[in-house]
Amino acid sequence: MGALHLALVHGPVVNKRGDEITTAVTGLNVHDIARAAATYGVSGYHLVTPLEPQQRLVERIMAHWREGHGAAYNPTRKTALDLVRVAPTLEDAVADVTRREGAAPRLVATSARPQPGVKPVTYAGLRRDLAADPRPVLLVFGTGWGLTAAALAKVDALLPPLKGPGDYNHLPVRAAVAVVLDRLRGDGETASGP
Amino acid sequence: MGALHLALVHGPVVNKRGDEITTAVTGLNVHDIARAAATYGVSGYHLVTPLEPQQRLVERIMAHWREGHGAAYNPTRKTALDLVRVAPTLEDAVADVTRREGAAPRLVATSARPQPGVKPVTYAGLRRDLAADPRPVLLVFGTGWGLTAAALAKVDALLPPLKGPGDYNHLPVRAAVAVVLDRLRGDGETASGP
Numbered sequence: 001m002g003a004l005h006l007a008l009v010h011g012p013v014v015n016k017r018g019d020e021i022t023t024a025v026t027g028l029n030v031h032d033i034a035r036a037a038a039t040y041g042v043s044g045y046h047l048v049t050p051l052e053p054q055q056r057l058v059e060r061i062m063a064h065w066r067e068g069h070g071a072a073y074n075p076t077r078k079t080a081l082d083l084v085r086v087a088p089t090l091e092d093a094v095a096d097v098t099r100r101e102g103a104a105p106r107l108v109a110t111s112a113r114p115q116p117g118v119k120p121v122t123y124a125g126l127r128r129d130l131a132a133d134p135r136p137v138l139l140v141f142g143t144g145w146g147l148t149a150a151a152l153a154k155v156d157a158l159l160p161p162l163k164g165p166g167d168y169n170h171l172p173v174r175a176a177v178a179v180v181l182d183r184l185r186g187d188g189e190t191a192s193g194p
Numbered sequence: 195m196g197a198l199h200l201a202l203v204h205g206p207v208v209n210k211r212g213d214e215i216t217t218a219v220t221g222l223n224v225h226d227i228a229r230a231a232a233t234y235g236v237s238g239y240h241l242v243t244p245l246e247p248q249q250r251l252v253e254r255i256m257a258h259w260r261e262g263h264g265a266a267y268n269p270t271r272k273t274a275l276d277l278v279r280v281a282p283t284l285e286d287a288v289a290d291v292t293r294r295e296g297a298a299p300r301l302v303a304t305s306a307r308p309q310p311g312v313k314p315v316t317y318a319g320l321r322r323d324l325a326a327d328p329r330p331v332l333l334v335f336g337t338g339w340g341l342t343a344a345a346l347a348k349v350d351a352l353l354p355p356l357k358g359p360g361d362y363n364h365l366p367v368r369a370a371v372a373v374v375l376d377r378l379r380g381d382g383e384t385a386s387g388p
Contacts, residue, residue, distance in 0.1 A: 028222065032366045039365050040358035076364045163381040164234035169271045171233050171372060172226045178369035179376045186373070187357040 003043040003101050003136040004185065007093045008033060008048040009151065013144040023143040025054045030061055032174040034080035040181035043136075044100065045083045046093035047086065055086045056144070090140065090151060097138050105138035107155040108146060110119040110180065114158070121157040130184060139180065141173055196323070197231065197237040197295050197330040198379065200371065201287045202227060203345065204243040207338040217337040219248045220303065224255055226368040228274035234375035236342060237330075239277045240287035249280045284334065284345060291332050299332035301349040305340055308352070315351040317377040333374065335367055 011022025025047060037045040047058050064070045065081045089091040097105045108126060130137060140155060162171060162179055197203060207295025219241060231239040241252050258264045259275045281287040289301045302320060323329060334349060356365060356373055
């Protein structure tokens, strides 16, 4: 089974108008996504931000729950936050995964728009790959209005956007990450299950 | 197709020791769960709290995004918050669903512990029921350490807890709600799909 990592990119990403921006790291996304990562057997949760003060903010949150008062108060938080890594760029996160896993990861993002030259993959297909293929996978999520075209051009495969029965599609990124992980690594008690 | 509603119970629920408590409503759960509800075609999101100041807090949040400055600034927020209702008790939420849908809902909760006299149901089974049966369903989630035994004894069916590949199981309730909705009402592009 291939190791599964995830990256949450804060910069560069795009805003509503398509301009490149850097979003603020929110403590909430650190905690919520770390807990989802721990639940679904993710090997590393990489927060990507080019801003040094933001990198230090994440390190302070991690220190509190991993070594400080929080570690004793809430050990399940510690287990989750042990998965958190900070990287200045997506390339640094890829290098970290490569070093830890001994192989370069396949990069997979979700996007509503097809990308020229990037292969689409279904959730079912990626789930099968993860179970059968030892190569690590790095799932890449963007904050704001999503990854830049330059970042999307670098991924190896694109998952379709999450959809319900209607057209409304504005899940918070922390909810979207949990749903994607459930589709890829949930216990499989799904629509087509028993 | 039966209408799907959800209730998030803030009180009474149990704490870590099993004592009955009332938790605080968090604005975050109002927003995140409303957006997941809108994405997955939920007809109503009922916040249950016996505390009047907390009921008024939810109403103020709703007014801001539905009628105030927020409605113009972020219309997708308005669509989501239009689903929010406040109820002092779970029974009041059930009465509201019954009035709106013209039939009493089937109450379904998730629980790690079997409840004497309460039928277990799988996600796949409930998904099929929702597609085939016109009877409304009210999914009931507890905050804190979950619903009281008295509340669990009143539900019609219990879903199994969400699980990943390991033993860690501490999803935030706002993530758990999104995953459950995806299993019940997602576009079905899941593990056993194409």
